[in-house]
Every structure is written in structure tokens, then in C-alpha cells.
Amino acid sequence: MNQKGLINLLISIFILASSLHSSEAALANQQVIPDEAIRLRILANSNSEEDQMVKRRIRDQVNESINEWVADLTSIEASRTVIKNHLDEINKIVETELKGIGSNDSFRVTFGEVAFPTKLYGEFVYPAGDYEAVLIKIGEGLGDNWWCVLFPPLCFLDFSNGDAVQAEEETAPAEPSEEVEVDFFLVKIIDAITDWFKGLFN
Template sequence: MRLNQKAILYIITSLLVLIMSWEAQRSMSVTAANLVTIPDEAIRLRILANSDSPQDQWLKREIRDKVNAEITNWVIELDTIENARDVIEAQLDKIEEIVQIELNTIGSKDSFTVEFNDVQFPTKLYGNVVYPAGIYESVLITIGTGKGENWWCVLFPPLCFIDFANGDAVADAGEEQEQEEVEVRFFVVEIFQTIKSFFA
């Protein structure tokens, strides 16, 4: 009887190891699926807030949403960076108008600039991918002094559903993955304790 109990314990332990291994592989797959790389030919959008005050950061996000929605409509069906570049250059006045409307809406007297040029970006770690510092073709919106926290994304090809500046998309996926891993660990521990109590 003692031998049979040991055999059962061995089988159950082996199954638990297999379950944990499967979960680890699945977690790695989820992480890989959520990594986003920026193509070599891309146009970015970068917005520099006036300061880090709550109001200035809120204004930055309002402008971000309006400008991003408008530009996405322009480039969503384009398949070359040349076409995207031509469309954005032709619509810079429209982008300036959007920014001005948002400033007027809240009664802000901040100055601003809208440029479409080569812009310096710092190194950014996003998930497990490092985006190196460098000069990238971008629409740059500077509000006031432009000394506040910045925000950026990729306009073409359209990747502005991801906040590369803060890594929000990967952070959300990571939180979900971490929760799943915790649940699996608790499940395994509970089974092991149950088995231990049974044989005790």
C-alpha cells in the first residue's frame, strides 16, 4: 500500500510539473504576441506638454486624442510612407487648427508649434524591446515651453493605439499575465497541500 501511495504521489507531482511548464510556455507566447516593433519606414507623433502639472498633462492628452483621430483617418488606407508624408505635409494647417481649438476650449493662452521634421527621440524600453535613441521623422507638437512629460506613438503605419511613451499596452497585458500566473501558482499549491494532507 505504501508503494502504491508513492507511485500515485509521483504521478501527480509529474502532472503538476507538466502543468506548470505548459503555463510558462503559454505566458511566453502571450508576451511575444504583445511585443510591437516599429518599421524602419515610419512616421511618429510626439507631443511635448508645457509642464507636468495635471492641467497641462490633461491638455496634452486631449490634443493627442483629437490629432491622432484626425491623422489616422488620413493615413489608414495608405500603403506607402511617401503617400503618408504627402498627406500629412498638406494637412499641417489642419493639425494647427485642432490644437488651437483645444487651447481655446479651455481658455489657455499657451503658444504652440506644429512641425513635421526629423525629431530627436531618447532611448525607450517598451516591454522587452528597446527602441534606441535617434532622429526620426515625426509630427512634433510643442505646447508652451514644452518642458513637460512627452507622449509619442507611430502615425504611419497606424500604431497610435499604443502609448509607446508610457508602455500602456504592454503594461496592461503584463498585469493580466501576472494575474494568470498567480492563479496558477495558487492552484498548484492547493493541490499539493491537499495531496500532502491525504498522505499524512
């Protein structure tokens, strides 16, 4: 290999290494939900088509109202205060929707620490835990749930459509394994270059 070829090889290796590390950094930054957030979780009475339809109707109306209330807010403290002050209105929205479709389901609206399951959304695992949220429980609350983030306003993202993740997977996040794979790949490249240089002088 001539000098020009060697230079091109080294440039290509540098570009490849930079690209791999950039991809790794992008993966690490794919967390959509910030550490300080207020969520909304709606539990359907059951998984029947009728009960899921009720859940979706309530979801649409509650989302529309809360998004208006927090649209111009920039702090979680202000959003928390606004949502607390509008809990009665959220109750009225749910009551109106249930009456409008002739449902006799009971319901309960609360605001506080709410248990969420582990979810994989995109490439990021959101671990199970108790998170600050508005919880709307319809009837027995035994059906599939729906949830989003009220503040910052992220209800255009349906996090409940993420994949369920087994609890044991929480102890093995994706980022470290990706880093090991990248580092190992780079080591192999460096070793190959070293061997090639040694061969030039043997």
C-alpha cells in the same frame, strides 16, 4: 536506462531545444515599430495636472484626424505627403483645443526629424535618435511627452509608457545575451548525455 527510456529522453531534449530556439526567435521579432515609420510626439508645457490634461486633449483630437487621413494608405511616401498637406489642419486642431479650454499657451507644429529618447517597450529597446515625426510643442514644452506611430497606424499603442533606458544599455542588446545563455544550456545538456553514454561502456 533501457532503449525506450533513452529514446524518450532524446525526444524530450529535442523538444526542449526547439522550444528554446523558438522563444529566442520570437524575442527577436518583437520589434513593433518598422524601420520606415512616421511618429507623433507631443510635448506638454509642464508636468502640472492642467498642462498634462491639455496634452491629452490635443493628443485625442490630432490622433483621430490623422488616423482618418492615413487609414487607407499603404506606403510611407503617400503618408508623408498627406501629413504635410494637413499641417495647417493640425495647427487649427491644436488652436481650437487651446481656445476651448481657455488656455493662453503658445504652440508650434512641425514635421521633420525629431529627437526621441531611448525607450523599452515590451522586450524591445528603441534606441534614442532622430526620427521622422510630427512634433507638437505646447508652451515651454518642458513636461512629460506622449508619442505614438502615425504610419503604420499604431497610436493604439502608447510607446511613451515604456520604461526609460540608460544610454549605455544600448550597446548591450538583449538578443546576443539570450543566444549565449541558450547555447550554453544546450552545451551542458549535450555534455551530460555524452558523459552518460561514456558511463555505459566503462
